[in-house]
Amino acid sequence: MSRFYFKQPSVIPGFGLTFGYTVFYLSLIVLVPLSALFFKTTNLGWAEFWRIVSDPRVVASYRLTFGASLIGALINAVFGFAVAWTLVRYTFPGKKIIDAMVDLPFALPTAVSGIALTAIYAPNGWIGQYLEPLGIKAAFSPLGVTIALTFIGLPFVVRTLQPALEDLDSAVEEAAASLGANRVQTFARIILPTVLPALLTGFALAFARALGEYGSVVFISGNMPMQTEITALLIITKLEQFDYPGATAIAVVMLVASFAILLFINLLQWWSSHRYRAGA
Protein backbone atom coordinates (compact mmCIF):
# COMPACT_ATOMS: atom_id res chain seq x y z
CA MET A 1 0.00 0.00 0.00
CA SER A 2 1.69 3.15 -1.14
CA ARG A 3 -0.93 5.78 -0.36
CA PHE A 4 -1.53 7.02 3.16
CA TYR A 5 -5.14 6.87 4.20
CA PHE A 6 -6.49 8.43 7.38
CA LYS A 7 -9.01 5.62 7.18
CA GLN A 8 -8.57 2.46 5.18
CA PRO A 9 -11.37 2.07 2.62
CA SER A 10 -14.21 -0.16 3.78
CA VAL A 11 -17.65 -1.26 2.59
CA ILE A 12 -19.09 -0.82 6.08
CA PRO A 13 -21.11 2.40 6.36
CA GLY A 14 -21.34 4.85 9.22
CA PHE A 15 -17.74 5.86 9.81
CA GLY A 16 -18.40 9.59 9.55
CA LEU A 17 -21.39 9.46 11.90
CA THR A 18 -19.89 7.21 14.59
CA PHE A 19 -16.37 8.65 14.49
CA GLY A 20 -17.69 12.21 14.48
CA TYR A 21 -20.05 11.55 17.37
CA THR A 22 -17.35 9.74 19.37
CA VAL A 23 -14.89 12.61 19.03
CA PHE A 24 -17.59 15.22 19.71
CA TYR A 25 -18.93 13.53 22.85
CA LEU A 26 -15.42 12.72 24.10
CA SER A 27 -14.36 16.34 23.69
CA LEU A 28 -17.50 17.70 25.30
CA ILE A 29 -17.49 15.47 28.37
CA VAL A 30 -13.81 14.65 28.91
CA LEU A 31 -11.23 16.61 26.93
CA VAL A 32 -12.53 20.19 27.23
CA PRO A 33 -13.31 19.97 30.98
CA LEU A 34 -9.95 18.30 31.69
CA SER A 35 -8.06 20.92 29.73
CA ALA A 36 -9.85 23.59 31.80
CA LEU A 37 -7.89 22.27 34.77
CA PHE A 38 -4.55 22.80 33.04
CA PHE A 39 -5.46 26.21 31.62
CA LYS A 40 -6.60 27.36 35.04
CA THR A 41 -3.19 26.38 36.43
CA THR A 42 -1.28 28.36 33.82
CA ASN A 43 -2.96 31.50 35.23
CA LEU A 44 -1.23 30.84 38.51
CA GLY A 45 2.38 31.29 37.53
CA TRP A 46 5.17 28.93 38.47
CA ALA A 47 6.15 30.50 41.82
CA GLU A 48 2.59 30.56 43.12
CA PHE A 49 1.96 27.01 41.86
CA TRP A 50 5.08 25.76 43.63
CA ARG A 51 4.17 27.56 46.86
CA ILE A 52 0.77 25.81 46.93
CA VAL A 53 1.91 22.30 46.04
CA SER A 54 4.92 22.31 48.37
CA ASP A 55 3.03 23.60 51.42
CA PRO A 56 3.84 21.33 54.42
CA ARG A 57 0.19 20.33 54.89
CA VAL A 58 -0.07 19.36 51.22
CA VAL A 59 3.22 17.46 51.30
CA ALA A 60 2.05 15.56 54.39
CA SER A 61 -1.08 14.56 52.43
CA TYR A 62 1.04 13.29 49.50
CA ARG A 63 3.13 11.24 51.90
CA LEU A 64 0.05 9.62 53.43
CA THR A 65 -1.74 9.09 50.10
CA PHE A 66 1.25 7.66 48.23
CA GLY A 67 2.49 5.65 51.22
CA ALA A 68 -0.86 4.08 52.09
CA SER A 69 -1.65 3.43 48.40
CA LEU A 70 1.71 1.72 47.94
CA ILE A 71 1.31 -0.48 51.02
CA GLY A 72 -2.28 -1.31 50.02
CA ALA A 73 -1.19 -2.27 46.50
CA LEU A 74 1.66 -4.41 47.88
CA ILE A 75 -0.70 -6.25 50.25
CA ASN A 76 -3.01 -6.83 47.29
CA ALA A 77 -0.14 -8.07 45.11
CA VAL A 78 0.71 -10.75 47.70
CA PHE A 79 -2.76 -11.77 48.87
CA GLY A 80 -4.38 -11.10 45.48
CA PHE A 81 -1.88 -13.54 43.97
CA ALA A 82 -2.91 -16.17 46.52
CA VAL A 83 -6.60 -15.49 45.82
CA ALA A 84 -6.18 -15.63 42.03
CA TRP A 85 -4.06 -18.78 42.26
CA THR A 86 -6.60 -20.50 44.51
CA LEU A 87 -9.51 -19.53 42.26
CA VAL A 88 -7.75 -20.75 39.09
CA ARG A 89 -6.06 -23.93 40.36
CA TYR A 90 -8.27 -25.41 43.05
CA THR A 91 -11.87 -26.45 43.41
CA PHE A 92 -13.62 -26.08 46.74
CA PRO A 93 -17.23 -25.63 47.86
CA GLY A 94 -18.61 -22.13 47.22
CA LYS A 95 -15.86 -21.24 44.77
CA LYS A 96 -18.23 -19.65 42.23
CA ILE A 97 -19.73 -17.34 44.85
CA ILE A 98 -16.29 -16.41 46.18
CA ASP A 99 -15.14 -15.68 42.63
CA ALA A 100 -18.14 -13.42 41.98
CA MET A 101 -17.69 -11.64 45.31
CA VAL A 102 -14.13 -10.54 44.46
CA ASP A 103 -15.72 -7.69 42.48
CA LEU A 104 -17.58 -6.40 45.54
CA PRO A 105 -15.21 -3.48 46.23
CA PHE A 106 -15.78 -2.44 42.63
CA ALA A 107 -19.58 -2.71 42.82
CA LEU A 108 -20.12 -1.39 46.34
CA PRO A 109 -20.43 2.42 46.36
CA THR A 110 -17.40 3.92 48.08
CA ALA A 111 -19.46 5.76 50.70
CA VAL A 112 -20.96 2.44 51.80
CA SER A 113 -17.54 0.77 52.02
CA GLY A 114 -16.32 3.78 53.97
CA ILE A 115 -18.94 3.68 56.70
CA ALA A 116 -18.86 -0.15 56.87
CA LEU A 117 -15.07 -0.25 57.35
CA THR A 118 -15.29 2.52 59.94
CA ALA A 119 -17.97 0.61 61.86
CA ILE A 120 -15.72 -2.48 61.94
CA TYR A 121 -12.44 -0.82 62.86
CA ALA A 122 -13.71 1.91 65.22
CA PRO A 123 -12.55 1.36 68.85
CA ASN A 124 -15.94 -0.21 69.69
CA GLY A 125 -16.29 -2.05 66.36
CA TRP A 126 -16.20 -5.78 65.60
CA ILE A 127 -12.45 -5.87 64.98
CA GLY A 128 -11.45 -2.53 66.48
CA GLN A 129 -12.41 -3.62 70.02
CA TYR A 130 -9.76 -6.36 69.89
CA LEU A 131 -7.09 -4.09 68.42
CA GLU A 132 -7.68 -1.34 70.99
CA PRO A 133 -6.28 -3.30 74.01
CA LEU A 134 -3.21 -4.16 71.93
CA GLY A 135 -2.56 -0.46 71.52
CA ILE A 136 -3.38 -0.57 67.79
CA LYS A 137 -5.51 2.30 66.58
CA ALA A 138 -7.06 1.17 63.31
CA ALA A 139 -9.78 3.69 62.46
CA PHE A 140 -8.87 7.40 62.43
CA SER A 141 -5.19 6.62 61.81
CA PRO A 142 -2.94 6.00 58.77
CA LEU A 143 -3.59 2.27 59.32
CA GLY A 144 -7.30 2.90 58.66
CA VAL A 145 -6.45 4.69 55.41
CA THR A 146 -4.32 1.70 54.37
CA ILE A 147 -7.13 -0.75 55.19
CA ALA A 148 -9.60 1.21 53.05
CA LEU A 149 -7.14 1.48 50.14
CA THR A 150 -6.40 -2.25 50.33
CA PHE A 151 -10.14 -2.98 50.19
CA ILE A 152 -10.77 -0.98 47.03
CA GLY A 153 -7.66 -2.26 45.18
CA LEU A 154 -8.27 -5.99 45.62
CA PRO A 155 -10.31 -6.74 42.44
CA PHE A 156 -7.73 -5.08 40.19
CA VAL A 157 -4.92 -7.50 41.11
CA VAL A 158 -7.11 -10.62 41.16
CA ARG A 159 -8.91 -9.85 37.88
CA THR A 160 -5.68 -9.02 36.03
CA LEU A 161 -3.89 -12.14 37.29
CA GLN A 162 -6.70 -14.65 36.74
CA PRO A 163 -6.53 -14.77 32.90
CA ALA A 164 -2.72 -14.85 32.99
CA LEU A 165 -2.73 -17.82 35.38
CA GLU A 166 -5.39 -19.57 33.28
CA ASP A 167 -3.21 -19.20 30.18
CA LEU A 168 -0.19 -20.81 31.87
CA ASP A 169 0.74 -23.91 29.95
CA SER A 170 0.86 -26.78 32.44
CA ALA A 171 3.21 -28.65 30.09
CA VAL A 172 5.99 -26.16 30.87
CA GLU A 173 5.54 -26.72 34.58
CA GLU A 174 5.55 -30.47 34.03
CA ALA A 175 8.75 -30.17 32.00
CA ALA A 176 10.37 -28.22 34.83
CA ALA A 177 9.24 -30.83 37.33
CA SER A 178 10.46 -33.72 35.20
CA LEU A 179 13.84 -32.00 34.83
CA GLY A 180 14.15 -32.05 38.60
CA ALA A 181 12.89 -28.63 39.70
CA ASN A 182 10.99 -28.57 42.96
CA ARG A 183 7.76 -26.59 43.43
CA VAL A 184 9.51 -23.51 44.78
CA GLN A 185 11.95 -23.45 41.86
CA THR A 186 9.15 -23.99 39.35
CA PHE A 187 7.21 -21.14 40.91
CA ALA A 188 10.14 -18.72 41.10
CA ARG A 189 11.68 -19.49 37.69
CA ILE A 190 8.70 -20.51 35.52
CA ILE A 191 5.40 -19.23 36.89
CA LEU A 192 6.36 -15.89 38.42
CA PRO A 193 8.33 -14.57 35.40
CA THR A 194 5.47 -15.57 33.06
CA VAL A 195 2.76 -13.75 34.97
CA LEU A 196 4.98 -10.85 36.06
CA PRO A 197 3.55 -8.34 33.52
CA ALA A 198 0.01 -9.16 34.71
CA LEU A 199 1.04 -8.90 38.36
CA LEU A 200 2.71 -5.54 37.79
CA THR A 201 -0.29 -4.27 35.79
CA GLY A 202 -2.68 -5.30 38.56
CA PHE A 203 -0.41 -3.70 41.15
CA ALA A 204 -0.24 -0.46 39.13
CA LEU A 205 -4.03 -0.40 38.60
CA ALA A 206 -4.66 -0.91 42.32
CA PHE A 207 -2.09 1.79 43.15
CA ALA A 208 -3.61 4.26 40.67
CA ARG A 209 -7.11 3.64 41.96
CA ALA A 210 -5.97 4.12 45.56
CA LEU A 211 -4.22 7.43 44.79
CA GLY A 212 -7.45 9.14 43.73
CA GLU A 213 -9.78 7.36 46.15
CA TYR A 214 -12.00 9.54 48.28
CA GLY A 215 -15.28 7.98 49.46
CA SER A 216 -14.05 4.87 51.23
CA VAL A 217 -11.25 6.78 53.00
CA VAL A 218 -12.86 9.96 54.38
CA PHE A 219 -14.95 8.17 56.99
CA ILE A 220 -12.21 5.92 58.39
CA SER A 221 -9.33 8.39 58.21
CA GLY A 222 -10.48 10.97 60.77
CA ASN A 223 -9.17 13.72 58.47
CA MET A 224 -6.69 15.39 60.80
CA PRO A 225 -4.47 17.89 58.93
CA MET A 226 -0.81 16.81 58.74
CA GLN A 227 -1.68 13.33 60.03
CA THR A 228 -4.60 11.54 58.40
CA GLU A 229 -5.65 13.93 55.64
CA ILE A 230 -5.48 12.45 52.12
CA THR A 231 -4.81 14.62 49.08
CA ALA A 232 -8.28 14.12 47.56
CA LEU A 233 -9.85 15.45 50.75
CA LEU A 234 -7.49 18.43 50.77
CA ILE A 235 -8.74 19.35 47.27
CA ILE A 236 -12.33 19.31 48.58
CA THR A 237 -11.36 21.34 51.65
CA LYS A 238 -9.77 24.01 49.44
CA LEU A 239 -12.89 24.06 47.23
CA GLU A 240 -15.17 24.51 50.22
CA GLN A 241 -13.07 27.52 51.22
CA PHE A 242 -13.48 28.81 47.64
CA ASP A 243 -9.70 28.53 47.21
CA TYR A 244 -10.05 27.49 43.55
CA PRO A 245 -6.38 28.11 42.58
CA GLY A 246 -5.24 25.98 45.52
CA ALA A 247 -7.59 23.12 44.66
CA THR A 248 -6.61 23.30 40.98
CA ALA A 249 -2.86 23.24 41.62
CA ILE A 250 -3.05 20.18 43.89
CA ALA A 251 -5.40 18.47 41.42
CA VAL A 252 -2.85 18.97 38.64
CA VAL A 253 -0.16 17.24 40.72
CA MET A 254 -2.48 14.27 41.36
CA LEU A 255 -3.54 14.12 37.73
CA VAL A 256 0.04 14.10 36.47
CA ALA A 257 0.83 11.27 38.90
CA SER A 258 -2.21 9.30 37.63
CA PHE A 259 -1.24 9.85 34.00
CA ALA A 260 2.32 8.70 34.72
CA ILE A 261 0.94 5.43 36.12
CA LEU A 262 -1.41 5.10 33.13
CA LEU A 263 1.60 5.45 30.82
CA PHE A 264 3.48 2.85 32.88
CA ILE A 265 0.53 0.43 32.54
CA ASN A 266 0.40 0.97 28.77
CA LEU A 267 4.14 0.28 28.53
CA LEU A 268 3.65 -2.91 30.56
CA GLN A 269 0.90 -4.06 28.19
CA TRP A 270 3.10 -3.34 25.21
CA TRP A 271 6.00 -5.20 26.83
CA SER A 272 3.91 -8.25 27.67
CA SER A 273 2.29 -8.50 24.23
CA HIS A 274 5.65 -8.20 22.45
CA ARG A 275 7.27 -10.65 24.82
CA TYR A 276 4.65 -13.27 24.05
CA ARG A 277 4.86 -12.56 20.33
CA ALA A 278 8.62 -13.13 20.39
CA GLY A 279 8.14 -16.38 22.29
CA ALA A 280 5.43 -17.75 20.00
Added chain:
Amino acid sequence: MAGTIALRKQPLPDVTSPVGAQKPWIKWLLVSLTLGFLTLFLFVPLAAVFTEALRKGIAAYFASFNDPAALAAIKLTLITAAIAVPLNLVFGLAAAWAIAKFNFAGRNLLITLIDLPFAVSPVISGLIYVLLFGLQGWLGPWLAEHDLKVIFAVPGIVLATIFVTFPFVARELIPLMQEQGSEEEQAALVLGANGWQTFWRVTLPNVKWALLYGVILCNARAMGEFGAVSVVSGHIRGQTNTIPLHVEILYNEYNFVAAFAVASLLAILALLTLAAKSLVEWQARRQTADTLEPTAAED
Protein backbone atom coordinates in the same frame (compact mmCIF):
# COMPACT_ATOMS: atom_id res chain seq x y z
CA MET B 1 -11.92 -12.35 30.99
CA ALA B 2 -14.15 -15.31 31.63
CA GLY B 3 -14.51 -16.04 27.92
CA THR B 4 -11.08 -17.60 27.92
CA ILE B 5 -12.22 -20.38 30.23
CA ALA B 6 -14.37 -22.02 27.57
CA LEU B 7 -11.62 -21.92 24.97
CA ARG B 8 -8.94 -23.20 27.32
CA LYS B 9 -7.48 -26.63 26.86
CA GLN B 10 -8.54 -29.14 29.47
CA PRO B 11 -5.68 -29.56 31.95
CA LEU B 12 -4.35 -33.05 32.46
CA PRO B 13 -5.95 -35.02 35.28
CA ASP B 14 -4.23 -34.53 38.65
CA VAL B 15 -3.03 -38.11 39.03
CA THR B 16 -0.86 -38.20 35.92
CA SER B 17 0.52 -34.70 36.31
CA PRO B 18 3.59 -34.13 38.44
CA VAL B 19 2.32 -30.58 38.92
CA GLY B 20 -0.98 -31.84 40.27
CA ALA B 21 0.78 -34.27 42.57
CA GLN B 22 1.61 -31.56 45.07
CA LYS B 23 1.06 -31.91 48.76
CA PRO B 24 -2.54 -31.40 49.86
CA TRP B 25 -1.52 -29.12 52.73
CA ILE B 26 -0.41 -26.48 50.21
CA LYS B 27 -3.88 -26.47 48.71
CA TRP B 28 -5.55 -26.20 52.11
CA LEU B 29 -3.14 -23.50 53.21
CA LEU B 30 -3.87 -21.41 50.10
CA VAL B 31 -7.62 -22.00 50.20
CA SER B 32 -7.75 -21.00 53.89
CA LEU B 33 -5.55 -17.99 53.25
CA THR B 34 -7.87 -16.90 50.42
CA LEU B 35 -11.01 -17.46 52.43
CA GLY B 36 -9.54 -15.71 55.47
CA PHE B 37 -8.39 -12.68 53.51
CA LEU B 38 -11.66 -12.37 51.59
CA THR B 39 -13.73 -12.84 54.75
CA LEU B 40 -11.82 -10.04 56.45
CA PHE B 41 -11.95 -7.68 53.50
CA LEU B 42 -15.23 -8.56 51.74
CA PHE B 43 -17.70 -10.46 53.88
CA VAL B 44 -17.20 -8.70 57.21
CA PRO B 45 -17.78 -5.19 55.73
CA LEU B 46 -20.83 -6.44 53.84
CA ALA B 47 -22.26 -8.08 56.97
CA ALA B 48 -21.54 -4.90 58.93
CA VAL B 49 -23.81 -2.85 56.64
CA PHE B 50 -26.83 -5.06 57.27
CA THR B 51 -26.12 -5.65 60.96
CA GLU B 52 -25.80 -1.94 61.70
CA ALA B 53 -28.92 -1.20 59.63
CA LEU B 54 -30.98 -3.72 61.63
CA ARG B 55 -29.43 -2.89 65.02
CA LYS B 56 -32.66 -1.36 66.32
CA GLY B 57 -34.98 -3.83 64.67
CA ILE B 58 -36.85 -4.14 61.43
CA ALA B 59 -39.32 -1.34 62.23
CA ALA B 60 -36.54 1.20 62.73
CA TYR B 61 -34.98 -0.04 59.48
CA PHE B 62 -38.08 0.68 57.43
CA ALA B 63 -38.78 3.93 59.30
CA SER B 64 -35.50 5.23 57.83
CA PHE B 65 -37.06 5.28 54.39
CA ASN B 66 -40.14 7.13 55.59
CA ASP B 67 -38.31 10.42 55.30
CA PRO B 68 -38.90 12.96 52.50
CA ALA B 69 -35.15 13.66 52.25
CA ALA B 70 -34.39 9.96 51.75
CA LEU B 71 -37.12 9.62 49.13
CA ALA B 72 -35.89 12.74 47.33
CA ALA B 73 -32.36 11.29 47.31
CA ILE B 74 -33.61 8.01 45.84
CA LYS B 75 -35.57 9.90 43.19
CA LEU B 76 -32.59 12.07 42.21
CA THR B 77 -30.31 9.01 41.97
CA LEU B 78 -32.81 7.27 39.66
CA ILE B 79 -33.15 10.37 37.47
CA THR B 80 -29.37 10.80 37.24
CA ALA B 81 -28.83 7.17 36.24
CA ALA B 82 -31.73 7.37 33.76
CA ILE B 83 -29.95 10.21 31.94
CA ALA B 84 -26.31 9.15 32.27
CA VAL B 85 -26.63 5.47 31.36
CA PRO B 86 -28.49 5.86 28.00
CA LEU B 87 -26.12 8.66 26.91
CA ASN B 88 -23.06 6.54 27.63
CA LEU B 89 -24.77 3.55 26.01
CA VAL B 90 -25.23 5.42 22.72
CA PHE B 91 -21.68 6.73 22.95
CA GLY B 92 -20.31 3.24 23.67
CA LEU B 93 -22.03 1.81 20.59
CA ALA B 94 -20.85 4.66 18.34
CA ALA B 95 -17.27 4.47 19.63
CA ALA B 96 -17.11 0.68 19.34
CA TRP B 97 -18.50 0.80 15.78
CA ALA B 98 -15.96 3.42 14.68
CA ILE B 99 -13.01 1.72 16.39
CA ALA B 100 -13.79 -1.95 15.74
CA LYS B 101 -15.19 -1.83 12.22
CA PHE B 102 -12.70 0.60 10.67
CA ASN B 103 -8.96 0.99 10.54
CA PHE B 104 -7.88 4.61 10.92
CA ALA B 105 -4.91 6.61 12.12
CA GLY B 106 -4.90 7.35 15.84
CA ARG B 107 -7.20 4.49 16.77
CA ASN B 108 -5.14 3.43 19.79
CA LEU B 109 -4.94 7.02 20.98
CA LEU B 110 -8.72 7.23 20.83
CA ILE B 111 -9.04 4.05 22.93
CA THR B 112 -6.67 5.49 25.53
CA LEU B 113 -8.59 8.78 25.64
CA ILE B 114 -11.88 6.94 26.16
CA ASP B 115 -10.36 5.17 29.20
CA LEU B 116 -9.09 8.46 30.61
CA PRO B 117 -11.92 9.05 33.12
CA PHE B 118 -10.88 5.84 34.92
CA ALA B 119 -7.48 7.38 35.63
CA VAL B 120 -8.93 10.58 37.04
CA SER B 121 -9.71 10.82 40.76
CA PRO B 122 -13.47 11.21 41.42
CA VAL B 123 -12.74 14.43 43.25
CA ILE B 124 -10.95 15.86 40.21
CA SER B 125 -13.84 14.68 37.98
CA GLY B 126 -16.11 16.95 39.96
CA LEU B 127 -13.58 19.77 40.19
CA ILE B 128 -13.23 20.15 36.41
CA TYR B 129 -16.94 20.92 36.08
CA VAL B 130 -16.75 23.43 38.93
CA LEU B 131 -13.91 25.13 37.05
CA LEU B 132 -16.03 25.24 33.88
CA PHE B 133 -19.48 26.07 35.21
CA GLY B 134 -18.89 27.44 38.73
CA LEU B 135 -19.27 31.13 39.50
CA GLN B 136 -15.50 31.68 39.13
CA GLY B 137 -15.40 29.36 36.10
CA TRP B 138 -15.22 29.99 32.37
CA LEU B 139 -18.95 29.83 31.71
CA GLY B 140 -20.03 30.81 35.22
CA PRO B 141 -20.73 34.53 34.60
CA TRP B 142 -22.69 33.77 31.40
CA LEU B 143 -24.76 31.09 33.17
CA ALA B 144 -25.49 33.43 36.09
CA GLU B 145 -26.64 36.13 33.67
CA HIS B 146 -29.12 33.75 32.10
CA ASP B 147 -30.21 32.40 35.48
CA LEU B 148 -28.97 28.88 34.72
CA LYS B 149 -27.55 26.75 37.49
CA VAL B 150 -25.23 23.82 36.75
CA ILE B 151 -23.02 23.58 39.83
CA PHE B 152 -24.82 22.91 43.12
CA ALA B 153 -27.76 21.78 40.97
CA VAL B 154 -29.00 18.68 39.17
CA PRO B 155 -27.24 19.32 35.78
CA GLY B 156 -23.84 19.33 37.51
CA ILE B 157 -24.61 16.04 39.23
CA VAL B 158 -25.67 14.49 35.93
CA LEU B 159 -22.53 15.79 34.15
CA ALA B 160 -20.17 14.49 36.84
CA THR B 161 -21.94 11.12 36.76
CA ILE B 162 -21.65 10.93 32.96
CA PHE B 163 -17.92 11.64 33.29
CA VAL B 164 -17.15 8.91 35.84
CA THR B 165 -19.26 6.30 34.00
CA PHE B 166 -18.05 7.39 30.55
CA PRO B 167 -15.87 4.37 29.56
CA PHE B 168 -17.96 1.49 30.97
CA VAL B 169 -20.06 0.51 27.92
CA ALA B 170 -17.37 1.38 25.34
CA ARG B 171 -14.65 -0.66 27.01
CA GLU B 172 -16.85 -3.77 27.15
CA LEU B 173 -17.84 -3.46 23.48
CA ILE B 174 -14.56 -2.43 21.82
CA PRO B 175 -12.45 -5.57 22.50
CA LEU B 176 -15.36 -7.91 21.71
CA MET B 177 -16.25 -6.18 18.43
CA GLN B 178 -12.58 -6.06 17.42
CA GLU B 179 -12.36 -9.79 18.03
CA GLN B 180 -15.54 -10.47 16.04
CA GLY B 181 -14.27 -8.51 13.02
CA SER B 182 -16.63 -7.33 10.30
CA GLU B 183 -17.09 -10.37 8.02
CA GLU B 184 -20.69 -10.88 9.13
CA GLU B 185 -21.53 -7.22 8.53
CA GLN B 186 -19.92 -7.37 5.08
CA ALA B 187 -21.97 -10.45 4.25
CA ALA B 188 -25.17 -8.69 5.33
CA LEU B 189 -24.33 -5.66 3.20
CA VAL B 190 -23.53 -7.81 0.17
CA LEU B 191 -26.89 -9.56 0.59
CA GLY B 192 -28.60 -6.17 0.34
CA ALA B 193 -29.15 -5.04 3.92
CA ASN B 194 -28.66 -1.35 4.59
CA GLY B 195 -26.46 0.02 7.38
CA TRP B 196 -29.17 0.21 10.05
CA GLN B 197 -30.52 -3.26 9.23
CA THR B 198 -26.99 -4.63 9.50
CA PHE B 199 -26.53 -2.96 12.86
CA TRP B 200 -29.88 -4.10 14.32
CA ARG B 201 -29.92 -7.63 12.92
CA VAL B 202 -26.24 -8.61 12.85
CA THR B 203 -24.09 -6.49 15.12
CA LEU B 204 -26.44 -5.91 18.04
CA PRO B 205 -27.37 -9.60 18.56
CA ASN B 206 -23.66 -10.46 18.48
CA VAL B 207 -22.74 -8.03 21.23
CA LYS B 208 -25.92 -8.05 23.34
CA TRP B 209 -24.39 -9.75 26.40
CA ALA B 210 -21.33 -7.53 26.50
CA LEU B 211 -23.61 -4.53 26.02
CA LEU B 212 -25.83 -5.59 28.91
CA TYR B 213 -22.77 -6.18 31.08
CA GLY B 214 -21.45 -2.70 30.32
CA VAL B 215 -24.84 -1.16 31.09
CA ILE B 216 -25.04 -3.00 34.42
CA LEU B 217 -21.60 -1.78 35.49
CA CYS B 218 -22.34 1.73 34.22
CA ASN B 219 -25.60 1.83 36.16
CA ALA B 220 -24.04 0.56 39.39
CA ARG B 221 -21.36 3.23 39.26
CA ALA B 222 -23.87 5.94 38.26
CA MET B 223 -26.08 5.19 41.26
CA GLY B 224 -23.19 4.78 43.68
CA GLU B 225 -20.82 7.58 42.71
CA PHE B 226 -19.83 9.64 45.71
CA GLY B 227 -16.66 11.73 45.29
CA ALA B 228 -17.41 13.47 42.00
CA VAL B 229 -21.05 14.11 42.86
CA SER B 230 -20.08 15.37 46.31
CA VAL B 231 -17.94 18.13 44.76
CA VAL B 232 -20.65 19.47 42.44
CA SER B 233 -23.77 18.86 44.52
CA GLY B 234 -23.69 21.51 47.24
CA HIS B 235 -25.45 19.01 49.56
CA ILE B 236 -28.83 20.73 49.58
CA ARG B 237 -31.09 18.37 51.49
CA GLY B 238 -34.08 17.18 49.49
CA GLN B 239 -32.78 18.86 46.32
CA THR B 240 -29.25 17.93 45.33
CA ASN B 241 -28.61 14.88 47.48
CA THR B 242 -28.17 11.50 45.86
CA ILE B 243 -28.37 8.28 47.90
CA PRO B 244 -24.61 8.13 48.70
CA LEU B 245 -24.59 11.79 49.74
CA HIS B 246 -27.64 11.22 51.93
CA VAL B 247 -25.78 8.32 53.60
CA GLU B 248 -22.91 10.69 54.38
CA ILE B 249 -25.20 13.33 55.91
CA LEU B 250 -27.03 10.80 58.09
CA TYR B 251 -23.71 9.29 59.20
CA ASN B 252 -22.21 12.65 60.11
CA GLU B 253 -25.35 13.43 62.14
CA TYR B 254 -24.67 10.20 64.12
CA ASN B 255 -27.94 8.78 62.80
CA PHE B 256 -26.20 5.44 62.23
CA VAL B 257 -29.24 3.19 61.83
CA ALA B 258 -30.72 5.39 59.12
CA ALA B 259 -27.32 5.83 57.44
CA PHE B 260 -26.74 2.08 57.25
CA ALA B 261 -30.37 1.44 56.27
CA VAL B 262 -30.05 3.74 53.25
CA ALA B 263 -26.57 2.31 52.59
CA SER B 264 -28.07 -1.20 52.61
CA LEU B 265 -30.11 -0.21 49.53
CA LEU B 266 -26.83 0.47 47.72
CA ALA B 267 -25.32 -2.77 49.07
CA ILE B 268 -28.31 -4.71 47.71
CA LEU B 269 -27.83 -2.95 44.38
CA ALA B 270 -24.16 -4.02 44.43
CA LEU B 271 -25.10 -7.64 45.16
CA LEU B 272 -27.69 -7.60 42.36
CA THR B 273 -25.03 -6.16 40.06
CA LEU B 274 -22.63 -8.99 40.92
CA ALA B 275 -25.37 -11.58 40.39
CA ALA B 276 -26.36 -10.06 37.05
CA LYS B 277 -22.72 -9.91 36.05
CA SER B 278 -22.22 -13.62 36.79
CA LEU B 279 -25.36 -14.45 34.82
CA VAL B 280 -24.28 -12.35 31.83
CA GLU B 281 -20.76 -13.84 31.91
CA TRP B 282 -22.27 -17.29 31.88
CA GLN B 283 -24.52 -16.40 28.90
CA ALA B 284 -21.65 -14.71 27.07
CA ARG B 285 -19.45 -17.76 27.61
CA ARG B 286 -22.15 -19.96 26.09
CA GLN B 287 -22.46 -17.61 23.13
CA THR B 288 -18.68 -17.41 22.75
CA ALA B 289 -18.41 -21.16 22.75
CA ASP B 290 -21.17 -21.38 20.11
CA THR B 291 -20.21 -18.66 17.67
CA LEU B 292 -16.71 -17.39 18.25
CA GLU B 293 -14.73 -20.60 18.15
CA PRO B 294 -14.84 -21.08 14.36
CA THR B 295 -13.79 -17.46 13.67
CA ALA B 296 -11.10 -17.59 16.34
CA ALA B 297 -9.66 -20.69 14.67
CA GLU B 298 -9.33 -18.80 11.37
CA ASP B 299 -6.79 -16.29 12.71
